[in-house]
Amino acid sequence: MNYNWDWSVLFCFVEDPVSSCTQPFFYWIVSGFGWTISVAAAAWVIAFSLGSVIGVLRTVENPYLRGFATVYVTIFRNIPLLVQMFLWFFVFPELLPDEAGKWVKRGMPLPEFWTAVVCLGTYTASRVGEQVRAGIEAITQGQRYAAMAMGLRPVQVYRYILLPVSYRIIIPPLTSDFLGVFKNSSLALTIGVLELTAQTRQIEEYTFQGFEAFTAATLLYIVVTAIVMAVMRVVEGRVVIPGMISLGAK
């Protein structure tokens, strides 16, 4: 391979115009990694809370609420994330009233970051919603009836009976979805969030030494995923409900 490997691109800290060292690009990777984590974490908060609501709505009696949740899932699952990113960034502000649109584009702090978070969060919420629904449906109807017979109101049935059990059996697919958010956050680069993948591309453009940065990014992704998987396996073991098999990852 006719490629001039030069790891000093990432790890040199003294500026030297003769070698590739123009600045310590290692810091760029660190900063990109920070943004990746922030986008993923913030998006997960939205995905988990909104997803739970959507999942619950898909199992309630009221046909309007159920219909709304179904439409939501249908829309957000059937358009590629890449395209959704674009729509949120360029089309959504134009649909708002003038002042609000201007605020979304200019006024609010970190517009790219929050757009990416909302996009990723709402997209993943549709997946989380499906998992929550599957979890609730996996619980035998008897539990719901038993709770109702005890005089719990519908909200209480979900709050104290159905959701706690459901969350515990859907931990594996939820882990999978969380890792999905983490990995999909790389698409935030298309609207200008300087996360990990964006930073590696930036290093490539600056130095033409892209493989070094890419290797580093790949390792970071793998390490984080491995850690999350290991932690979740422990959690899964702790909260497992005897006699119930947890639902397999997608």
Add this chain to the structure above:
Amino acid sequence: MFKRILVAATAVAACLAVYPAQAQDGSYVMKRIKERGVINMGHREASVPFSYIGKDGKPIGYSVDICLGFIDKIKEAIKMPDLKIKYVPVTSQTRIALMANGTIDLECGSTTNNLTRQKQVDYLAVTFITGTKLGSKKGSGIKEIEDMDGKVIALSLGTTNEKAVKRVMKAKGINIKIVSVKDHPQAWLAVATDRADAYATDDVLLYGLMSKSKDPTKYQVTGRFLSYDPYGIMVPRNDSTYRRLGNVMLADMMRDGRMLKLYKKWFDPGPTNIQMPASATLRKAFEIQALPH
């Protein structure tokens, strides 16, 4: 499967140390082309008017024409008049890697030739000269970068333009908010939808974007050059025989005026009506690079 990964891993490890084996007296690129019976030409898909997909799906443009001339020379040199051309689309992210792994034998796009990049690839003579300017809406009152104080500027991720603007900002202590964008049309859309007040990139690209927008009269390209961006055809490094062949062709074209003619075909006014007459600097560059035999 496992063996493959092992091979790949070993290969990656190996290329940390090993430099390309090349014939002492010949050109390894031309040897490779001859063996394959096909030349792989890297091209861009939307670098108007340098290298882009025409209406019939084939790459066309100023850089593509230059490369086709180079390929004719290669055919002569290796005595293969019916050498096939394979078009390989590249992006700014893949061009280096594809040249390094031997997939493409030359890259015909709009790539800036600079000294850092020359550690990884070689370039033919400079065939276009541009630099960073500002594209904005008319009536925005933006002329120079100094007028951008307190406003929002769109910059393409990791470009030489981004570097240039940041350097000027630092030197002059101007405070500009930056919106990073993925590519040129997204940057233009950011200006069109008032997400940004101006877009800073190579002036030729700004003129291209302006000519393609729905109402070209609404926009303007202003300011002094904030950077110096010479474009060149990119070729694999460490093959002076191959590179010289290309430069001989370019010198000939620059000497007998064919180069200027080709320039006129694409830029003055050009198929996309870009209307950029050759600058005095570019004319001088053609003169200087027309080395004698």
Add this chain to the structure above:
Amino acid sequence: MFENFDFEIIVTSIPFLIEGMGLTLLLTVLAIVGGLALGTVLALCRLAPYRWLSLFAGSYVNFFRSMPLILVIFWFYFLVPFIVGRPVGGFYSVLVAFIMFEAAYYCEIMRAGIQSVRQGQVHAGQALGLTYRQNMRYIVLPQAFRAMIPILLTQAIILFQDTSLVYVVGLRDFLVAADIVANRDNRLMEMFLTVALVYFVMCLAGQLGIRKIQKKFATG
């Protein structure tokens, strides 16, 4: 921005877009077939009574599931030609990447499917004197496939959307074709809305199809 929406650009670029959709569909179908084949083998390895086999399959799955697809495509794009020793078309290296990546997911789906077949069935097969292979071939796999069909198809729709990631290596699929037109003629808004609509309609149609199949199997 919507006052002068350019419908003409959409109409004139239809042939170009259809060509892109052809590649998207071809890639999706081949990746499903290849991924399913490799995934089944992996699933069998994972459940096989040989420790090293199941260990290998397990680490394969974990490795690929921990990588963003975008990185897998990127690495394969540059490494496949290098391993083969000559330039390989972008399509083939991307196809290999998709097959190997999807196989990890299909393996997990298949494993769950195989495990969902009741042990009694396996034992009955053994009692009839079937070998391990015969037991898998005639008893377990047909039932596993049937149980897994909806999830497999859902994964197929995800894959269909994921093929849009080939934009990182510049392969001209549907999204990239639209992107090229958008970039060349500076008509982002029109092209992206078209893309969104087309993907939406196709995926929805696919989903409705799945529901039909699901019903058929449920009643049949």
